[in-house]
Amino acid sequence: MTAVERKSLERAWGFDDVAIVPGAVTTNPDLVEPTFKLGDHSFRVPILASAMDAVVDPSFAAALTKAGGLAVLNLEGVQTRYEDTEGIYEEIAAANLDHSTEIIQHVYSQPIRDDLVGRRIEEIIELGGVAAVSATPQNTKRLAPVAKEAGASFFAVQSTVTTARHVSRSLRGLRLDELVEQIDPVPVLVGNTVDTGAALELMETGIHAILVGVGPGAACTSREVLGIGIPQVSATLDTAYARDLYHERTGRYVPIITDGGIRTGGDLSKSICAGADAVMIGSPFAATKEAPGRGYHWGMATPHAELPRGVRVHVGQPRTLDTLLYGPTSRTDGTENLVGALRTSMATCGAQSIAEFHAARMVIAPSIKTEGKIYQLAQQMPG
Numbered sequence: 001m002t003a004v005e006r007k008s009l010e011r012a013w014g015f016d017d018v019a020i021v022p023g024a025v026t027t028n029p030d031l032v033e034p035t036f037k038l039g040d041h042s043f044r045v046p047i048l049a050s051a052m053d054a055v056v057d058p059s060f061a062a063a064l065t066k067a068g069g070l071a072v073l074n075l076e077g078v079q080t081r082y083e084d085t086e087g088i089y090e091e092i093a094a095a096n097l098d099h100s101t102e103i104i105q106h107v108y109s110q111p112i113r114d115d116l117v118g119r120r121i122e123e124i125i126e127l128g129g130v131a132a133v134s135a136t137p138q139n140t141k142r143l144a145p146v147a148k149e150a151g152a153s154f155f156a157v158q159s160t161v162t163t164a165r166h167v168s169r170s171l172r173g174l175r176l177d178e179l180v181e182q183i184d185p186v187p188v189l190v191g192n193t194v195d196t197g198a199a200l201e202l203m204e205t206g207i208h209a210i211l212v213g214v215g216p217g218a219a220c221t222s223r224e225v226l227g228i229g230i231p232q233v234s235a236t237l238d239t240a241y242a243r244d245l246y247h248e249r250t251g252r253y254v255p256i257i258t259d260g261g262i263r264t265g266g267d268l269s270k271s272i273c274a275g276a277d278a279v280m281i282g283s284p285f286a287a288t289k290e291a292p293g294r295g296y297h298w299g300m301a302t303p304h305a306e307l308p309r310g311v312r313v314h315v316g317q318p319r320t321l322d323t324l325l326y327g328p329t330s331r332t333d334g335t336e337n338l339v340g341a342l343r344t345s346m347a348t349c350g351a352q353s354i355a356e357f358h359a360a361r362m363v364i365a366p367s368i369k370t371e372g373k374i375y376q377l378a379q380q381m382p383g
Contacts, residue, residue, distance in 0.1 A: 012230050012231045012234035012235075013231055013233045013234045013364060014216075014231030014232055014233055014234075014261070015231075015232060015233060015261065015262075015266070015267045015270050015271075016366070016368070016369055017231070017233065017364060017365070017366050018233050018270060018274075018362050018363065018364055018365060018368070019270075019362065019363055019365040019368040020269060020270060020273050020345060020348075020349065020360060020361070020362055021349075021360065021361035021362065021363055022348045022349060023348065023349040023350040023351070023360060023361075024350070025350035026347060026348055026349075026350050027346075027347045027350050027351070027352055028347060029340075029343040029344050029346075029347040031347070031352050032342075032343040032346045032347050032351070032352050032353075033352060033353060034046055034272070034339070034342055034343065034346065034353075034354055034357075035353075035354070036255070036277055036278040036354065037255075038070070038154065038187060038189075038208070038209060038255060038278075039153070039154065039185075039187035039208060041070075041130060041153065043068055043069055043070055043278075044068030044069075045067075045068040045069050045325065045339050045342075046272065046276075046277060046278035046279065046342075046354060047069040047070075047268070047278065047279055047280075047281060047325070047338070047339075048069060048070045048071070048072060048132075048257060048278060048279070048280040048281070049061075049064055049069065049070070049071035049072060049280070049281060049282070049285045050072065050259070050260075050280050050281060050282035050285070050300075051072040051073060051074040051077075051133070051134035051156060051158060051300065052074060052077075052282050052286070052297065052298070052299070052300055053074055053077035053078050053079065053292070053293070053298070054286045054291060054292065054293025054296055054297040054298055055071070055282055055285045055286045055291055055292075055293065055297070056071045056072060056073050056074065056285075056291075056292075057073070057079055057085070057120075057292040058073070058079075058120055058123035058124045058127055058129070059127065059290070059292070060285075060290050060291055060292060060321075061073055061124045061127075061129040061130075061131070061132075062124060062127035062128050062129030063129075063290050063321055064129070064285075064321065065128065065129040065130045066128065066129075067321055067322065067325055067326075068325070068339075069325070070130055070132055070154070071129070071132065071285075072132045072133065072134050072154070072156055072280075073120060073121075073124065073131070073132065073133045073134065074133075074134055074300065075112070075117055075120075075133050075134060075135045075139070075143050075147065076108075076112055076135055076136060076139060076143075077108070078107060078108075079116065079120050080112050080113055080116040080117050080120060081107075081108070081110040081111065081112055081113065081116070082110065082116075083116065085292070088107055089292055089293065089294050090294065091103060091107065092104060092107065092293075092294075092296065092298070092312065093293070093294035093295065093296050095312075097312070100298075100311075100312040101311065101312065104298055104303050104312065105303050105304075107303070108303035112139070112143070114142075114143075114146050117133075117143055117146045117147060117150065118146055118147075118149065118150035119150075121133060121147060121150035121151055121152050122150055122151065125151055130153050130154075131150075131151060131152045131153050131154075132152065132153060132154035132155075132156065132189075133147050133152050133154070133155055133156065134155075134156035134157075134158050134189075135147075135155075135156075135157065135158070136157070136158060136159050137157055137159055137162065137174045138174075140155075140157050140174055140179060141174060141179075144179060144182065144183050145182070145183065147183075147186075148183045148186050152186060153186065153187075154186065154187050154188075154189060155183060155186050155187070155188055155189070156188075156189040156190070156191070156211070157174070157176070157179070157188065157189070157190045157191075158190075158191050158192065158211065158300070159191075159192070162190055162191055162192060162193060162202070175205075176188070176190060176202070176205035176206070176207055177205040177206050180205065180206040180207060180208075181206075187208035187209065188206075188207045188208055188209075189207070189208060189209040189210070189211060189257070190202055190205075190207045190209075190210055190211065191210060191211020191212065191213075191257070191259060192211045192212065192213055192214055192259055192260075193210060193211075193212060193214075193239065194212060194213065194214050194229070194230040194234075194235035194238065194239065195230075195235075195238060195239070196238045196239065196241055196242045196245075197242075199212075199238070199239040199242035199243070199256075200242045200245065200246055203242065203243070203246045203252075203254045204246075207254065208254065208255075209254060209255045209256070209257055209277075210239060210243075210254060210255075210256055210257065211257050211259040211280060212232075212235050212236055212239045212256055212257065212258050212259055212276070213229075213232055213235055213258060213259040213260040213261065213280075214228055214229040214230065214235075216229065216231075216232050216260040216261030232258055232260070232261050232262075232271065233270060233271075233274050233362075235258070236256065236258045236271055236274040236275050236276050237274050237275055239256050239275070240256050240274065240275025240276065240358070241275070243255070243256050243275070244275075255277035255278060256275060256276050256277050256278075257276060257277065257278045257279065257280050258271040258274075258276040258278075258279045258280070259279070259280035260280065260282065262279050262281050262284070263283070263284060263334075263335060264333065264334030264335055264338075264341070265334040265337065265338045265340070265341020265342060265345070266334050266341065266345075267334075268338050268341065268342050269341060269342050269345035269346070270362070272342065272346075272354055272357055272358075273345075273349075273357055273358070273360050273362055274362060275358055277354060282297065283297050283313070283315050284324055284335065284338075285321070285324070286315050287315040287316055287317055287318060287319065287324075288317060288319055288320055288321045288323075288324055289317050289319070289320050289321070290320065290321045291317065293315075294317075295314060295315060295316045295317045296312055296313070296314055296315065297312070297313050297314075297315050298311065298312040298313070299311070319336060323336055323337070324336055324337075324338060325337070325338055325339050326339055326340065327340055
């Protein structure tokens, strides 16, 4: 007789549930170097821009490269469906909230053009940017060779959840190991996942980085629609553990990139301390003057014809890219000068590199944002 096991629930932790513990030794923030290495490239700051149309166009990609980060262009968005995208962005921005998803679905019903895929990559390179691009698994076989031919430096395979073992009716689905070989030497990034075992299996296919996070983004509704996801700190801890196990066993280091839900310098710092090598950010970049979204932001799964899992949100464009990353700022909520916040956080732990910051202590601290803050909370109360 088979024993029946009762399903149990684990505790999982998000950004507001944890805190970084200052170290016994501190260092000057000027000595901190939060550089991030991916493939043969080294970036001054460990921040990527999400492959979302309201965030990244060729101009923004070049601007973020110059600022020290890396932007990822969505190869299935408006940039590769329309030659002139200005009117498309205006149409999406002008739609009222009730009809915005319907408008976005209509806009994305036009076919993806291979010639525009190549042209956008060439535009990024001509503007002085590093060309990183993204596609969903179902379009990767078609678009990856085009991207490589056009000169892309990185190729990301992204879906709500990506695994090394996918069961389908297709005679031959996407094989990540074959993709890695096919577009070599272009590094392949894969996401998204949240689990130690799944991350290990993905690493064994030969990919070069893993994107972590299911549903935490400001414009994503996967958690509401599908009920799936794990809070980002726990997801980062679990996948970073997989990276370290894999590195110990093989000697090959596969960076972990925490993707989504990061709004402040504190969120960024907690992601890196939990084990991320870099983070991917959407809505904060969409709210910069350099972003193409006209002050709006929508998720990658918003245009899905049968089951949209995103919403258009208004983020405004209150700051420049430089202000977001480097300041100066008069805001006290951590939403500007993200790099300065990360440097200071690392310095309080005596960490001069991301690898050293990974060793810093973290504690479960649900009261970290409210303890002793009675006057701040009172000022935030309406009326």
